[in-house]
Amino acid sequence: MRQDRSATGEAVRLRSRTADRLAGWLFVAPQLAGSAVFVFAPLCLVLWYSLHEWNVLAGSFEFVGAGNYEALLSDPSLPSVLRATGIFSVGLVVFNLSLALLLAVLLNQRLRGMAVYRTLFFSPVVVSLVAWTIVWGFLLQSNGGVNGLLQAVGVEGPNWLRTGPTAMVSVVAVQVFKNVGLNMVLFLAALQGVPGELYEAAQLDGASAWTRFRRITVPMISPTILLTSIITVVGSLQVFAQIAVLTQGGPGTSTTVLVYYLYQQAFQFHHFGYGSTLAILLFVIVLALTLVQWRLRRKWVVHEQ
Incomplete structure (x- = not known):
């Protein structure tokens, strides 16, 4: 009788564990399916396309093996593209x-009206990216609003989007103001x-404001600094709309970042195989930088030590 009860209890526990596993797989199934369809499958296709020379207009799809990767290493435009990507x-x-x-830090003070300022600084995040960029494109023209303000104080402003150094500064500033x-909010x-x-x-020990910030604030929020740095680095390597609307990669190639160069090769010059190779390069760069930041977290993130 005891053996029957023990066997029955074991069978119940086995069915319970099986039901828990099944429920767990059912919960994660939509995420796994989405990742398989929209992440892993496209990544495999891009890798496959990078081994071919695919010209849609000519209707050709020819296997070239490592030919696109050899062309990548000898591409005379790639150094300037990577330099512009790094600077940006x-x-x-x-x-x-x-x-x-x-x-x-400023908005963390308990003063009247701080909620209004927080809303004002966060509002650009919810504005359409293209609309934001178009407006800034008008403001940064030679006769735009920015130069109008400078002229009011007696300063002759440059043609912001048509000069190499100022074009890159302008694109960076537009992106900073958009997503800062x-x-x-995360830091707050x-x-x-x-x-x-x-x-x-x-404060009782006589620590100054800078010492409190350096010794208390920064270590305590270091996990958030890690999160924001990873998000910002990955986002900086994927910028496209701002370049396409503001400068189209110019003047010359001074603002041609890797994603825009990829777009040019694939969708303007119809070199989809080489564009796929550039996409693989972008993936490797993003993965490497993310892994480096993740490995270095133990040296400066307090809760990881």
């Missing part, structure tokens, strides 16, 4: 994170989670 990414990450953290509110949420007792104890 570094400028965006540095200015976006710095300004977002500064705004978050998102990182600001992290700042509000820092215990006030730490600041009080440090």
Whole structure:
């Protein structure tokens, strides 16, 4: 009788575990299906296309093996494209994170009207990207609003979008002002989670405001800094609409970043095989930078130490 009860109990537990596993797989099935259809399958197709020379207009699809990758290594335009991509990414990450953290610290004060300022700084995030870029394109013209303001104070402004250095600065500034509110909100949420007792104890010990910020604020919000840095780096490598609307990669190739160069090769010159090779290069760069940031987290993220 005891053996029958033990066998029955074991069977019930086995059915319960099976039901739990089945329920778990059912919950994650939509996400797995979406990832398979919209992430892994396209990635495999891009890899396959990169091994071919595909010209849609000519109707040709020829296997070339590593030919596109050899062309990538000998592409005379690639160094300038990678340089422009690096300049844009570094400028965006540095200015976006710095300004977002500064705004978050300022808006974390308990003063009247702070909710209004938070809304104002966050509002560009929800504005259409194309509409935002078009408006800034008008403002940055030689006779636009920015030069009008400079002229009012006696300064002759440059043609922002038609000169190499100012064109890149303009594109970076437009992107920073567009998305700084998102990182600001993330930093603000992290700042509000820092215990006030730490600041009080440090103030009693005579620590200055800068010391409190460096020794308390930054370490306590370091996980959020890691998150925002990864998001911003990945986003900086995927910029396209701003370049397409503002500068079209010019003047010359000074603002031709990797994604826009990929678009030119695939959809303007109809070299889909080489465009796929550039997409693989972009994937490798994004993956490498993400892994580097993730590995380095143990050295400066407090909760990972």
